[in-house]
Amino acid sequence: MTERIDAVLRSGKAPNLHGLVVRRSGNVVLEWYGAGADHRLGESLGHVEFGRDTLHDVRSVSKSVVALLYGIALGEGLVPEPGEGLVRQFPEYADLVEDLGRAHLTIEHALTMTLGLDWTEDAPYTSTANSEIAMELAPDRYRYVLERPVVEAAGKRWNYCGGATALIGGIIERGTGRPLEEYAAGVLFQPLGVEDFQWSKGKDGLAMAAAGLRLRPVDLAAVGQLVLDGGRGIVPGGWLQEMLRPRVVIADGFEYGYHWYVSTGDRHWVEAIGNGGQRLLVVPGEELVVAITAGEYEQEQTSATAVLDAILDR
Incomplete structure (x- = not known):
C-alpha cells in the first residue's frame, strides 16, 4: 500500500x-x-x-459527526427518537407546526435527507443560489429550512441537504441545553483524546x-x-x-x-x-x-x- x-x-x-x-x-x-x-x-x-x-x-x-452526537444524546435520553415529528421540535414556529402539509415530517427524514423539501446545493458554496449558503445568510436558519416548499413525498428520494443537518444540530442543542461544539467536546472529542x-x-x-x-x-x-x-x-x-x-x-x-x-x-x-x-x-x-x-x-x-x-x- x-x-x-x-x-x-x-x-x-x-x-x-x-x-x-x-x-x-x-x-x-x-x-x-x-x-x-x-x-x-x-x-x-x-x-x-x-x-x-x-x-x-x-x-x-461534519454531518456524519453530528449523526454520532445525535446518537450519543439519544442514548442519554436527551433527544427524541428518529420517528418523532420534526417540525414540532421547533414549537416557536406555530404556523409551521400547525401546517398539516408538514406534519408527516420526522427526524428520520432529516437524518436520511429525504425531507421532500425544495432544496438545492448544486450551485457553488459561494452563491446564495445554493440553499445552504442562503440558510446561513437567513435571519433564522431553522425557520428557513422548515418553511421550504414541500415538493414531493418525504422518505422517497435522497436529496443532499445541509439544512437537514442544521435541524439535527438544533435538536441536539435544545435537548442537551448546550451549544453543539460544547456538547461535542464533552461527550465525543475529550473521551477520544482530541x-x-x-x-x-x-x-x-x-x-x-x-x-x-x-x-x-x-x-x-x-x-x-x-x-x-x-x-x-x-x-x-x-x-x-x-x-x-x-x-x-x-x-x-x-x-x-x-x-x-x-x-x-x-x-x-x-x-x-x-x-x-x-x-x-x-x-x-x-x-x-x-x-x-x-x-x-x-x-x-x-x-x-x-x-x-x-x-x-x-
Whole structure:
C-alpha cells in the first residue's frame, strides 16, 4: 500500500492533497502531510505548510459527526427518537407546526435527507443560489429550512441537504441545553483524546452543523476508528448499527444511512465525505480507516480519489 501511495504522490496525481492518515488494525500505519493553498469555509488562509497539529476544514464530514452526537444524546435520553415529528421540535414556529402539509415530517427524514423539501446545493458554496449558503445568510436558519416548499413525498428520494443537518444540530442543542461544539467536546472529542478542534459559527453565533468542523487528520482518523470499534461505550453500539444501515439508494451499490454513505457492493465500507476532498473511509472487513484532507474545494476531487484508489488497490 505504501508503495502505491508513494507512486501516486510522485506522479502528481494528488497535487492538492493536504493530509493523509491510515490506520490498520487499530494502529497508525501511514501519516503524510503536504502544503498548499487552503480555506476556512471560503476564507483564504493562504499557503499552508500542513503538519500533524494543523487543523483543517472537514466540511460535510461534519454531518456524519453530528449523526454520532445525535446518537450519543439519544442514548442519554436527551433527544427524541428518529420517528418523532420534526417540525414540532421547533414549537416557536406555530404556523409551521400547525401546517398539516408538514406534519408527516420526522427526524428520520432529516437524518436520511429525504425531507421532500425544495432544496438545492448544486450551485457553488459561494452563491446564495445554493440553499445552504442562503440558510446561513437567513435571519433564522431553522425557520428557513422548515418553511421550504414541500415538493414531493418525504422518505422517497435522497436529496443532499445541509439544512437537514442544521435541524439535527438544533435538536441536539435544545435537548442537551448546550451549544453543539460544547456538547461535542464533552461527550465525543475529550473521551477520544482530541484536545484541539474548532467548529465555525454562523453570523447568528450557532455552530455550522453541516460543514463547520475543523479537525487534525489524526483526530479525524480517530473518529473513524471509533466507528470501526463499535463505539467503545462513547457512542452506543446499537445506534451505530442503525446509523450505518443503508436506508435510501443514491446510486447502484451506493446508499445513505443516517448521515453516512454506505457501500452495498461486494466490498462493504462506510464513508463521510466533504467538499474539497475531505474523506473518512471505514472498511470493517479489512480493519481499515483512512482520513484524507485536501484543497480541491468547488472542483473535482481527483487527489482524494487517486489516493483512495491506491490504498484500496482498485
